[in-house]
Amino acid sequence: MRSGFIALILPIALTFGVAAAAAEDAGHVKVSNGAAQIERAGQRLPAAVGQAVQQGDVVITGADGSVGITFRDNSLVSVGPDSVLSIDRFVFNSTTHQGNFDSSLKQGTLAVVSGKLAKQSPEAMKVNTPAAILGVRGTEFLVRTGPAKD
Amino acid sequence: MFVPARRKTDVRSASARSLVGLAPLALLLLAGCASRNDLYVLLPGQDGKIGALIVSSGGEQRVLDQPYAAASVTSPGRVEGRATSEAEVRQAFGPALAAQPTRPVSFFLYFLADTDELTPDSKRVVGQIFAEIARRPAPEIVVIGHTDRVGAVAYNDALSLKRAEKVRDDLLKLAIPKVRISVAGRGEREPLVPTADEVSEPRNRRVEISVR
Numbered sequence: 468m469r470s471g472f473i474a475l476i477l478p479i480a481l482t483f484g485v486a487a488a489a490a491e492d493a494g495h496v497k498v499s500n501g502a503a504q505i506e507r508a509g510q511r512l513p514a515a516v517g518q519a520v521q522q523g524d525v526v527i528t529g530a531d532g533s534v535g536i537t538f539r540d541n542s543l544v545s546v547g548p549d550s551v552l553s554i555d556r557f558v559f560n561s562t563t564h565q566g567n568f569d570s571s572l573k574q575g576t577l578a579v580v581s582g583k584l585a586k587q588s589p590e591a592m593k594v595n596t597p598a599a600i601l602g603v604r605g606t607e608f609l610v611r612t613g614p615a616k617d
Numbered sequence: 618m619f620v621p622a623r624r625k626t627d628v629r630s631a632s633a634r635s636l637v638g639l640a641p642l643a644l645l646l647l648a649g650c651a652s653r654n655d656l657y658v659l660l661p662g663q664d665g666k667i668g669a670l671i672v673s674s675g676g677e678q679r680v681l682d683q684p685y686a687a688a689s690v691t692s693p694g695r696v697e698g699r700a701t702s703e704a705e706v707r708q709a710f711g712p713a714l715a716a717q718p719t720r721p722v723s724f725f726l727y728f729l730a731d732t733d734e735l736t737p738d739s740k741r742v743v744g745q746i747f748a749e750i751a752r753r754p755a756p757e758i759v760v761i762g763h764t765d766r767v768g769a770v771a772y773n774d775a776l777s778l779k780r781a782e783k784v785r786d787d788l789l790k791l792a793i794p795k796v797r798i799s800v801a802g803r804g805e806r807e808p809l810v811p812t813a814d815e816v817s818e819p820r821n822r823r824v825e826i827s828v829r
Contacts, residue, residue, distance in 0.1 A: 495755055495757065496755070497718035497719070497753075497754050497755060498716045498717070498718055498754065500712075500716060516754045516755050516795070517754070517755035517794075517795035533712045533713060533715065533716035534716060535716040535717050535718040536718065537718045537721070537757075537829050541721045541829055543717055543718050543720065545713050545714070545716035545717045545718070546713055546716070547710065547711070547712035547713035547716070548712055550713075576709070576710050576712070576713040577713060578710060578713040578714050578716075578717055580663075580717065580720070581668070585668075596655060597653070598653050598655050598674055598675075598690045598692065598693045599655065599657070599672055599673060599674035599690055599693070599696075600672075600673045600674075601657060601670055601671065601672055601673075602670070602671035602673070603668070603669075603670060603671075604668045604669040604670075604671070605662075605666065605668040606659060606660070606662060606666075606667070606668025606669060606670060607659075607660040607661070607662050607663070607668070608657065608658060608659050608660055608670045608681075609656075609657070609658040609660060609706060609709075609710045609713070609714075610655075610656075610657055610658075611654065611655060611656040611657075611709060611710065612653070612654075612655045613653065613654050613655070614651055614652065614653055614654065615651075615652040615653055615654040615691065616654065
């Protein structure tokens with residue numbers, strides 16, 4: 468009976484553990500201009516100053532929009548107008564500075580100042596675009612992606 | 618892509634066929650094969666350090682390791698290196714650069730021996746430091762207290778936490794909107810200046826305020 472009881476409890480505990488980890492804030496919005504939203508689990512939240520950003524969020528700006536986010540590892544990430552940036556993965560151990568920061572710029576412009584993650588390991592930070600994968604060695608960089616204008 | 622018109626009386630099957638005709642185009646777009654306007658630029662670091670950006674696209678790789686070195690990608694695998702300038706970068710990335718958050722920073726305050734009272738020097742600058750913190754939007758603040766090595770470890774743990782909490786309480790009086798503050802006491806474990814035990818060292822009696 469006892470092992471059956473544990474088998475029942477364990478999956479529940481695991482589910483809660485994963486949910487808690489996923490809900491941990493990856494960063495916070497520090498700058499917000501114009502039309503700027505965060506898409507989370509199918510819902511759109513205003514990307515207002517102070518808004519938490521989590522793994523899985525998608526940052527979306529309109530024609531007059533821009534957003535600046537400071538992440539827990541001190542990475543600074545900002546997007547310009549008409550941009551879509553997906554925060555695919557953010558894991559950061561504040562003691563060891565190990566983890567991963569993967570994001571995808573689907574369209575638009577992006578400015579990045581890498582933080583403690585990229586300093587700790589050159590593999591830790593990646594930015595994907597529809598056409599390329601960018602690896603980061605402790606640095607500042609810019610990304611623009613989109614179809615060529617006719 | 619040109620989809621030839623068909624004479625069909627059955628509307629449903631005609632629209633189904635035109636969708637099939639569009640499928641290769643959709644695949645092309647999904648694969649990112651359409652002509653692109655991608656630009657990747659390495660910036661000079663503000664701390665003077667130059668890192669590197671490794672651009673991988675369709676089996677091609679290019680390493681950017683000079684300030685304002687850039688790669689343009691017109692389709693996956695077509696990576697061309699070129700130089701940009703600060704002026705060109707401002708033009709192409711102005712709003713994204715303007716939206717960069719203020720860089721994280723740390724401040725130090727120092728304390729009189731065995732107290733949570735600031736030294737006269739720190740008292741003079743604390744107002745200026747607090748004003749700078751208060752200017753930041755939705756600041757996240759970590760306050761970490763430290764002691765020198767005079768006294769027992771457990772006593773210094775408590776003293777370092779008391780110093781950090783004193784600074785936090787003063788910061789809270791500023792009523793900064795959306796502020797988040799956490800505190801910790803590290804006791805005598807992380808001296809700024811390493812000393813033997815029981816040595817009085819003013820530089821170790823400090824609180825570090827990290828703000829982002």
